[in-house]
Amino acid sequence: MSIEDYESGGKLLGDANGDGFITILDATAIQKYIVKIPEENFREDLADVNEDGEINIIDATLVQIMLSKA
Ligand SMILES: [Ca+2]
Ligand SMILES: [Ca+2]
Incomplete structure (x- = not known):
């Protein structure tokens, strides 16, 4: 998903640190x-x-x- 999806109201599940992207930092944050x-x-x-x-x-x-599938 992209930042556009996020801003259009779709929840970017997994974006634990709320920066609009799914990265290893989100796994770390969790x-x-x-x-x-x-x-x-x-x-x-x-x-x-x-x-x-x-x-x-x-x-x-x-x-x-x-992340591994991205
Ligand atoms: Ca859970
Ligand atoms: Ca993130």
Whole structure:
């Protein structure tokens, strides 16, 4: 997905740091969130990639899978 998708209202799931792109930084942001290291601009709604209501290592792994397919 592109920044245009994001701005048109589509949620860019996985964009945990809210910069409009899915990168390894988003997986890192989720991992930091899990161990309770504060992350600036962390987007809890976007970090829950599988939308199960919890932010955990599965979501970080899903971001990494998205990256590996890109
Ligand atoms: Ca991002
Ligand atoms: Ca989740």
